[in-house]
Amino acid sequence: MIKWRLLENLLLIATTSSTISVSLIQKTKACLKCSKHVCLYSFVINMILGVIFTITFTDIDIKYSFWVGLFSYLGADTIYKSLEGKLTSFRDLKKSTTDNNSSSNSKKDNTEVLEEIKYE
Numbered sequence: 001m002i003k004w005r006l007l008e009n010l011l012l013i014a015t016t017s018s019t020i021s022v023s024l025i026q027k028t029k030a031c032l033k034c035s036k037h038v039c040l041y042s043f044v045i046n047m048i049l050g051v052i053f054t055i056t057f058t059d060i061d062i063k064y065s066f067w068v069g070l071f072s073y074l075g076a077d078t079i080y081k082s083l084e085g086k087l088t089s090f091r092d093l094k095k096s097t098t099d100n101n102s103s104s105n106s107k108k109d110n111t112e113v114l115e116e117i118k119y120e
Helices: 004-031 035-057 062-083 090-119
Strands: none
Touching (some): 004 035
């Protein structure tokens, strides 16, 4: 009999672990001298992070944590495609925060005008 609840939990944990490992791999793959090794590097990182993540944050047995690592590796491509272009650097976040602060000042002025009209 298939343990559906366990499988569901393992896939959920693998999705979270895969998100972290994809980000780590994207930041560190430039250190590899040969692009042929990226696949092996990805497998190793996903297995290590999957096992450590599962052991640290859940009470699931270690034998199941290897499945999490494998699921993370297999699903990493899908996770990468869904996150592609959505991961921003700290510099970009800081710049967007600065831009939002300058535009929020003009929004405050408009809000004050609307409140004055509302109360008249």
